[in-house]
């Protein structure tokens with residue numbers, strides 16, 4: 122007889138480890154020296170001097186046995202490689218667009234699409250543009266506007282779909298400036314807004330507005346699988362559905378997509394641009410050949426195309442997604458318990474700490490996010506990413522203003538760290554909360570004109 126037992130609470134990693142990478146141990150004194158050499162910019166560290174690297178979830182995940190096997194099947198023919206067709210069919214199985222154009226990573230898809238659709242006087246709405254998306258829109262002379270719902274800008278709001286587009290604001294924009302809008306974008310999940318999902322209902326609303334105003338709807342779909350899992354968990358009537366079907370519904374509402382395969386598709390590199398319109402696709406392919414490569418490889422090796430095709434099928438497995446979302450929440454909820462202010466609900470790929478709330482003694486123009494990120498590294502060897510005044514505070518005229526929020530993102534590479542790595546990060550954060558009032562602010566001693574967060578040099582402001 123089979124006894125009916127309650128379900129177990131522990132959601133463990135749905136994989137065993139097959140190949141390992143050593144972590145080189147360092148002490149706070151070692152890291153203090155490394156920080157000085159790097160001018161307190163965490164992008165300037167050598168990654169081998171990092172214990173737990175939560176800088177990004179982009180291209181940093183572990184590939185599976187089956188992806189490594191697929192790599193061996195990679196066919197490196199210049200034109201018409203079988204690996205392209207494996208890739209194209211894997212993309213179309215989820216996102217049924219006629220034209221699938223491989224690129225080396227997401228921003229290449231953005232550059233190509235906006236160089237065709239953008240231009241001076243145009244305006245591209247999005248829930249929130251990621252920084253490369255915004256930069257590629259603006260590089261053509263067009264304006265990028267963010268129209269996320271008000272709850273999406275409130276770190277404490279518990280709205281289940283904080284990535285949703287503000288439909289009233291989108292309608293107003295389309296009514297006032299319709300002729301200038303070449304397409305509408307929706308980013309799933311909304312990375313810059315805390316990895317927050319967009320609901321199917323909201324996407325249907327955006328589609329309806331696009332139909333009414335005759336506009337193309339594109340998805341920036343990097344974290345589509347995590348978004349679909351949130352829809353399954355949180356949206357009425359979706360709880361019993363296969364994530365694959367939810368993804369197909371999402372794709373069915375759009376006219377095209379840009380993709381970084383370094384996120385949910387589990388690649389270390391790769392991306393694509395996919396769309397239905399044949400004329401637009403032809404113009405994009407013309408651009409592709411200039412800088413990325415022939416349309417059946419677009420800047421990738423055949424082996425990369427195979428790895429991404431296999432990764433796509435793994436990204437939509439329920440056991441994987443349950444573990445992925447639960448493990449991000451595990452870290453986020455533990456940080457909340459120890460008094461770290463974090464954006465709630467916890468997002469899909471990252472935990473976002475509100476550094477301005479944690480460090481009220483540091484003026485936003487002395488970069489509380491940078492102060493927290495540097496301290497996390499020095500204390501525990503944990504690398505994170507400032508998303509605040511360092512990243513967004515510089516104005517084109519050279520002036521400086523505080524960003525809307527000073528956040529620190531702890532991004533979680535896919536299938537890479539285990540629960541004990543997270544327990545260590547939680548312990549480091551606990552120690553840090555105790556000494557938060559002692560942390561110094563920073564000043565910038567040297568910076569480039571654009572994207573300063575990658576290379577700026579800092580020094581602590583000693584009190």
Ligand code: F0G
Pocket residue numbers: 176177178179226227228229251253254308312341343380381382383392
């Ligand atoms: N769109 C979103 C929502 C992203 O998060 C990224 C990259 C891109 C586009 C660009 O893709 O890097 O392949 O060119 N995000 C990374 C991050 C870099 O750390 O969040 P890419």
